[in-house]
Amino acid sequence: MKKLLILLGVISFLITSCEDDYLDVTAPSNVDEDFVFASPADAQKVMNGIYDLWYDLDRRMYYDTEVVGSDSERHPENYSAQQRHIPEGLFASEFDIDYGSSKDTWTECYQIINRCNIMIESIEAKEEYQNDVAAGEPSPWTQVYGEAVAARATCYKLLVRYFGDVPYFNYAIRTTAQTDSLGLSSRDLIYDSEIEALQAAALLMYRLGENNINAERFSGTYADAVIGRMAFDAAGYQLRRTDFDYGSVTFDQIGVENGTWQAKYVRRSDWQRYMELAKTHYLNVVNNPGSARLIENDDRGEGYNNPFQRNFQYLMDLEVSPESIYESGYTRGFNSDFPYSFGRPSGGGGSNAYPTKNYGQARIYASFYYGDFVPEDKRRDVTACVTANSGAASERLIDFSPGSREKGGLALNKLDEARFADPYIAAQRRSGCNWQQLRMADVMLDLAYASAATGDEATAKTYLTQVRSRAFDAEDQTEFVTNYVNALSGNALLDAIAFERKLELAGEGKTRWDMTLYGDMPERIVALRDRQIAMVNGLKTDGFYTFPETGVTISSYIWTKFVDIKDIDPTLNLLTTETPDGLVPSDPTYPVLVPGWRGTSDLWTDYISTLPSDEVNLAIRGLYEYIDPDGTLAAQLEAEGYQRSPWGINMIENESHYTSDIFKGYPDSYYASGEPPRYIMPIPSETLSQSNGLITQGYGHASQ
Template sequence: MKKLVYILMAVLMMVTTACQKDFLDVEAPSNVDEDFVLASPEDAQKVLSGIYNIWYDLDRLLYYETEVVGSDSECHPENYSSQSRHIPEGLFASEHLIDDSNARPTWNECFRIINRCNIILESLDGKDAYQKAKTAGIPSAWTQIYGEALVARATCYKLLVRYFGDVPYFDYPLRTKSQTDTLGLTSRDIVYEREIEALKKVVPLMYRLGEGGLNAERFSGTYGYALIGRLAFDAAGYQLRRTDFNYGSVSFDQIGIENDTWKAKYVRRSDWQTFMTTAKNYYLKAVENAGTARLIETDSRGASFNNPFQRNFQYLMDLEVSPESLYESGYTQGYNSDFPYSFGRPSGGPGSNGYPAKNYGQARIYASFYYGDFQPNDKRRDVTACVTGNSGKASEILMNFAPGSREKGGLAMNKLDEARFKDPYEAKQRQSGCNWQQLRMADVMLDLAYAAAATGDEVTAKTYFKKVRSRAFSTADQATFVTSYVDGKSGQALIDAIAFERKLELAGEGKTRWDMTLYGKMPERIKKLRDRQIAMVNGLKTNGYYTFPETGMTISNYVWTKYVNIKTEIDPSLKLLTAQTPAGITTADPKYPVLVPGWRGTSDTWTDYISTLPSNKVNLAIRGLYEYIDPNGPVALALQAQGYVKAPWGANIIANESQYTSDIFKGYPDSYYTAGQPPRYIRAIPSATLEQSYGHITQGYGHASE
């Protein structure tokens, strides 16, 4: 992974002058000749490197604060009251500082990139070399640079609308503060439409992935086509809209009632199908112009792996660009990297020189999702969520539903794990060098399937739905869980099934919250989540267990664990860290307690050379994860006679009941759902922008203005 850096001082000066602070606090540009620094495509790429250098951190803060922890599959690990960031994540049960330390930088950095892109685009528009390349009508170095700048700008506007609603829009450089004095909010409809039209002209002249030396660490035409699809999909979807803002001639379909207190409604455009058709067509173009990108459908690593879904994430952990990626933000080992520190398998290690070092585990998985949505033969379940974490001392440790971090906080993500790196990195936390995969082919294909189904093209919808779902099940399961499952659905049932598939496929990747919003399903999915969690808690209280009717999977108050030496006690050939659970294994098999669930354990790289680590204190055998074992019954007594120890599991959910029931989406209680209130997810505009706008930009959605 190569981290792009500034190369020329002149380039550095050029890209740091405009919009250095807030976009309404523009500083005058330097004396650098912009045409000079764009004298060749190579020089222009150096200017773009300044944009990519910001991109490593762009959106990370709000992604961390809300997107990857605020859905009906994903949650945070700490007590609700312990972190103020849980207020916006939970839809504002109380008011929040408008200059939130995560929202304000996102606003500023997006507009900083937008203005830099506008400077680049204007400069290129004035160059004969670019105009000749454009006229030629085929991708070239010049048209690729132009496309990258436009794609970066459009992606920033996509993020701004997602988080802030209607925002200021400009597609020209801001060089003086006077240019912003009359700049107000622009309807998101105009933002979407203008960026889509601009991209339609430019993206066909960009290189596909694999062409022109491009990999997925740069914006390509492949990503550009998907971005058009994404913007059109967003434009077609339900969003929170202000009732004190003029949206012109656009009419809306509304869900529920208007909220008169914070003046907003939950609506989508009445002509949404026009945009959804555009989304389908351009997602198809992304798939058809994929270049070297592809859905990973087979696993060539051997029979014990047998999981093409996990293979995608292993590329990231091997510090390689995944062939499934359309775009991943590149990091360099030894520099700041939040992946997998925040969004991977937790570790209780120290900040430095741990096995592995500390991994906090910001993204967690609801027990009702893990037990109630994944079929037990779905290969994605164990790769998505972990029941054991890393102790930090080269051994497993049982996850704990008591609120907290590291091994506490409940089920955590397992798509990334520093123990699973090809060359495990122990030196320091947050410096693993693992890339942030921001868009992958399965994401695109499922969006394509949804858009196709929503516009009546069920043949296309089922084709791509099956492609993604197929790799999650074994050959023996294809007929029942893929072919019959998909073919048996039509109309709204098909649309809902695709939405559910995205939830299964993309859990822990920060996509589900926005899906819930756009589908118009956020209120009912919040209510369903809370009801399922409450039913689970009541079952645990009453019976000591709860069985989810959708999957037949059982969660119990207690499990039984013991450390084992798998090399001498079980099977020296076992690789628990990278092993798929064998199909059909039952509790009668002596290997069951260490093979179920799969994709856990620790790195042999560590256990083979840490001489002070007892070999019988590394791997954890577990019983009771998916079956009820009576604590006073014969099975429990037999397990305890074998050295197993009873450990709290669901019991800690009961002990922290509000964390897992009433504190879920605390800003959207059941009374809101009954009344048809809109979900309040949009963030506040920073105070500096309001103060410098001369009244042209006003706060909405009930947020304070100072």
């Protein structure tokens, strides 16, 4: 995978020390800037330095809240085990305002913003750039300029998501005196200003695939998507301060104002104007995507038929996916938190294991896995896994007991180090797997929602259908795609698109913000908790629970045994196999083929050969059906060498972890009284103290 190189001598002027909490204010002389930006290639080297910072930008808040705090995604440890569970769960208790993840995100976003502003001002002064703008065609100068504008807009988008109304400046800060008058700016001003700047820049940027621009750089395709996203955010419901002046903007409100921490859950009354703008720019993406596309066919040949999984396999092959609109590029042997944190777990050690340790920070709710995915949905087994890698080239059953690695409940399966084309075993967190931050399916479903919200149901159904279709085999299209979509209209269509995003993007950190913007975060929190409680109660009472939406059953116990899959089929590789159509539990291959997309790497043959042949792969029965522990089938399985293994019973034994601790900061009483959800992070103390009183804390957070 091509990586971005950094020439430290060229960009050193941008790697200056902070004289303020969140701004780099030491700047070069004009002579230095003229030298650095002597050519577009020199400016690109500086932009590459920004991309190098981008590898870590947002990773910590994404890790702490976004990919673990929705109605599909959760954390693996006990609530009390980590401070990060407090903001993830909407602040059941007060919180350190200088918490490392939020403080670092604040600081890093503003550092990048100021460096982008320096670039933007310097390039704007160039006669060559001015001539290229006048010519009206993309050029290397206008491209690198647009990349800086896109980076700045993305940083402001993140700041508003996490902190609400924040300081805004679109000019270079070169002295601390320039920060003396900076106060909080309305997010409305931020959205409008950044959208306007990006609209102008996007017209003169290359689309993906043009002039060697791939998805590891910001393209005109990405710029249009960010405009769409910022407009969509501006149209959505958010938490707003009641002690802040939003000028002439009026709001539609859900629930009541919270007088204690002075906030309300609202959207702009003119939200449709922004939703139309989002639709326009999302259409620009899908109608003029450059080389980006939704992967609708699996091109890997016989035995492969899952275009959804194909997208993630590109990442594991260390290739840029054609579905990507932006991937943050990582270098093998140096960095990559993917899949360590967001893939299939491994109990291996820190180095030279098969595979090395994968913590598994993001997990999947059992009620989502069992109750939302119909069995025919090809995304289910790709999204969540029921077995972990042992770290010694074999499978290990996931344990619902709180913890990490094989513990912590159902984990993510979109990335799996055993599934890499060339697995990297030398050290953990060094796989080189890119972070796919934006892909075409995400944009298409946002476009569908924006279209439905503004009354264009035909367009909404077109893109909902396109994304949903690839999740089902041909024989299932009529029931689960055509008839399903055709029956939708009005609010039911909006709800279906929101649900489709939950299915499509689970484990990618998108759903929490969707819940916020759609205005249904409170009801989805309560629905999740009620559903989990019903499941646990069913397990306690009956030993199983069947989800009415899908007819799929989770049981307290399942039956497992190690097998040598080569005895079944010498060519079989479970990592690349999905459940064959029509396979039933009585089929002798069922226990090893259901669920699909698991197993261990055949490339570890030399290591596997040192293991007993029956300690590599697991055969599983009872995962989706209830088997009476005292019944005939259980006795038969045990006679065949299967062992009764704890499954849902471990949720009973950790009941609060799976019920009352869910979104602990938003109890049922809050929902009953219409309280707004408090998801906003605190502003760091140094920013407050150095602002001369112009920047104030909100949302009930402490000021020091």
